[in-house]
Amino acid sequence: MTVHSLFKSYIALAALLIAVPFAMACSSGDSDVFIPPTENKNNPKDEDSEKGEENNDSAQVDRTTPFFIEIDPVPNDKKWVKVEELSDEFNDGFDDDKWYRDPAKDPFGWYGRPPALFESDNVTVKDGNLNVTVEKFASPKKVNGTTWTHGGAILRSKAKAKYGQYYECRMQANKTVMSSTFWIAFLQNCSMGPQKKLELDIQECVGRVHDGTDSWATNWDQSYHSNTWRHARSCDVEKSLNSPAVTKMEEKNNSRYFVYGCWWKSPNEILFYLDGKHVHSITNPPADFDIEGYITMAIETYDWNPIDEANILESGTWDQRTTKYDWVRTWKLAEKE
Numbered sequence: 380m381t382v383h384s385l386f387k388s389y390i391a392l393a394a395l396l397i398a399v400p401f402a403m404a405c406s407s408g409d410s411d412v413f414i415p416p417t418e419n420k421n422n423p424k425d426e427d428s429e430k431g432e433e434n435n436d437s438a439q440v441d442r443t444t445p446f447f448i449e450i451d452p453v454p455n456d457k458k459w460v461k462v463e464e465l466s467d468e469f470n471d472g473f474d475d476d477k478w479y480r481d482p483a484k485d486p487f488g489w490y491g492r493p494p495a496l497f498e499s500d501n502v503t504v505k506d507g508n509l510n511v512t513v514e515k516f517a518s519p520k521k522v523n524g525t526t527w528t529h530g531g532a533i534l535r536s537k538a539k540a541k542y543g544q545y546y547e548c549r550m551q552a553n554k555t556v557m558s559s560t561f562w563i564a565f566l567q568n569c570s571m572g573p574q575k576k577l578e579l580d581i582q583e584c585v586g587r588v589h590d591g592t593d594s595w596a597t598n599w600d601q602s603y604h605s606n607t608w609r610h611a612r613s614c615d616v617e618k619s620l621n622s623p624a625v626t627k628m629e630e631k632n633n634s635r636y637f638v639y640g641c642w643w644k645s646p647n648e649i650l651f652y653l654d655g656k657h658v659h660s661i662t663n664p665p666a667d668f669d670i671e672g673y674i675t676m677a678i679e680t681y682d683w684n685p686i687d688e689a690n691i692l693e694s695g696t697w698d699q700r701t702t703k704y705d706w707v708r709t710w711k712l713a714e715k716e
C-alpha cells in the first residue's frame with residue numbers, strides 16, 4: 380500500500396464514520412432527530428393556511444374566555460365569565476330551557492318575511508351543531524292569513540341580552556339566497572314601552588346573490604355586515620334610522636365557519652370581531668342601546684335577494700340548504716379576585 384492509497388483509505392473510513400451514524404439517525408424515527416425544514420414550511424402561503432386551520436380548531440373547543448386572537452380587550456382589573464343561560468355548544472340536543480324555536484311561542488310572534496315561513500321543524504341539533512335547513516314546500520301553506528311557499532326558522536334566547544357583555548357565534552352560512560344571521564332583537568310597545576324599536580345586527584348575510592339582487596346588496600354573500608336600527612314607529616321616529624358597519628370578507632360566508640363576535644360595550648359603543656380580531660365598530664347608533672333584548676338567529680327570505688330560477692331551495696343537498704351554528708357564547712365582565 381502506497382502512502383497515497385493509505386491516505387485514500389483514511390478518507391474513505393472517515394467518510395464512512397461520519398455517514399453511517401447520520402444515515403442511521405435519519406432513518407431511526409427517534410423524536411429527537413433533526414429533520415431539516417421542508418420547502419413548504421418556508422412558504423408563507425402554507426404557514427397562513429396552517430394558522431387558519433389552527434385558529435378554527437381552537438375556536439371549536441370549549442373555552443374559558445371569548446375567542447380572541449392576539450389582543451383580548453378585557454380591562455386590566457376584570458375577567459370574562461361565561462353567561463351560561465345565553466351560551467350553548469349545541470352538543471347535547473336542543474335545549475328548550477335556553478331557546479325558542481316556534482314563533483307562536485316566543486315573545487315576538489313574528490312568523491317570517493314572505494314567502495318563507497319560520498317553522499320549528501327546520502331546526503335540528505346534530506353533530507355538535509344547531510342547524511336550520513331551508514326548503515321549498517311541496518304545496519303552499521296558509522298560516523296567519525298569509526300564503527307561504529318556503530320554509531326557514533327563527534331562534535330566540537329565553538334569557539335577555541344586555542350591554543356590557545360579549546356575544547359570539549361560530550357559524551357557517553347556507554348556500555341559498557336565504558339569510559344566515561346572528562343579532563339581538565328588542566321588544567317595543569307604544570303604550571307599555573319601550574317606545575323605540577331597536578335592532579342590533581351582529582352579522583346578517585345571505586348564501587348566494589344573483590343578477591336579480593339589488594345593486595346595494597351584491598356582496599352580501601361575502602360580507603361581515605353589522606348594523607344598529609331604530610325602526611319607524613307611530614310613537615317614535617317617523618322614518619327608520621340606521622348606522623351600519625361593514626367589513627368585506629376574503630371568502631364567501633358559506634365557504635367555512637367564521638366566528639362573529641360583538642362587544643356591546645356601552646349604549647353607544649359597539650365593537651365587532653371576525654375570527655377573534657376587531658374589524659369594525661359602531662359608535663354613533665341612532666339611539667342609545669340601553670335596553671335588554673333577545674339573541675336571535677333568523678333564516679329568512681328578502682325581497683332584495685329574490686328566489687330566482689337557479690335557486691337550490693328544492694334541489695340543493697341538506698348541507699347546501701343548512702346554516703350551521705357550532706356554538707353561541709356570551710360573556711360578562713367580573714372583578715378579578
Ligand SMILES: [Ca+2]
Nearest residue numbers: 468469507705
Ligand atoms: Ca358545537
